[in-house]
Amino acid sequence: MYKVKVYVTLRESVLDPQGVAVKDALHTMDYAEVADVRIGKYLELQLEDVANVDERVKEMCEKLLANTVIEDYRFDVEEVVPS
């Protein structure tokens, strides 16, 4: 069994209107120290045992979990030993 953490973020070159909106809201709430906010997706996947898990997770990201035109992704794979 594997636990996979996937982080999908907008590319630096892509404007993040949602991030701008959150930054403005935080400023309104007197958190003036906030200089920038970027918002992305965080996914936790549980996978049954499978060969070449890294390759398959990369495929899942490329095909479905991330829009690689405007998003970057990275992931961590952790083997879960049944207790």
Added chain:
Amino acid sequence: MYKVKVYVTLRESVLDPQGVAVKDALHTMDYAEVADVRIGKYLELQLEDVANVDERVKEMCEKLLANTVIEDYRFDVEEVVPS
């Protein structure tokens, strides 16, 4: 300057329809090994220097970044030394 990474996830007890939809899509794409998918938010904040940064980030999460009725949050604070 601080770089803060915030992870907002649905509580275990809360149904994640979006996660179920992604899991079903991955199964359709022959990734049968996917047992579960949970989808959350990943935020990257850049903060100017401020006292009690952890306390203030906690407040930001409680007040705006997470809906604490149905979501959990955790964050990592990293001091960024100007190069």
